[in-house]
Amino acid sequence: MSEVRSRPRESFESLMRRFKKSVERSGILAEYKKHEAYEKPSVKLKRKQAAARKRDMKRLKKLERFQDIKGKRINFKFNKDKTEKIYLSPKKPKQFNRNNNQNRYSNPNRDTRENKS
Numbered sequence: 001m002s003e004v005r006s007r008p009r010e011s012f013e014s015l016m017r018r019f020k021k022s023v024e025r026s027g028i029l030a031e032y033k034k035h036e037a038y039e040k041p042s043v044k045l046k047r048k049q050a051a052a053r054k055r056d057m058k059r060l061k062k063l064e065r066f067q068d069i070k071g072k073r074i075n076f077k078f079n080k081d082k083t084e085k086i087y088l089s090p091k092k093p094k095q096f097n098r099n100n101n102q103n104r105y106s107n108p109n110r111d112t113r114e115n116k117s
Contacts, residue, residue: 002026 002022006015023029039047076085 002028 002019004015004019004022076087078084079086
């Protein structure tokens, strides 16, 4: 529960403003809105998956920005005493092996040429 104590000579408006901010920070209204109506498990799962996709895209963009900066500008590191630069050779990113003939969803233990009788 949020609690705000009035300061000496504080107006009611500023007291209300501080109370609203404390309620917002504590997450009481967000929790109330979440439980305001029933959310089906399928809808909840879709919402969580969308949030995960959004997080992953954000992380990927951040990684790409970092790699761009690292590849273009920062191609050295300092030694332990921070007196001289040690230049680094650019590293090639790992390539995904697309020559794998197996379907990633198929069962490798299942023989498809078996005669079913």
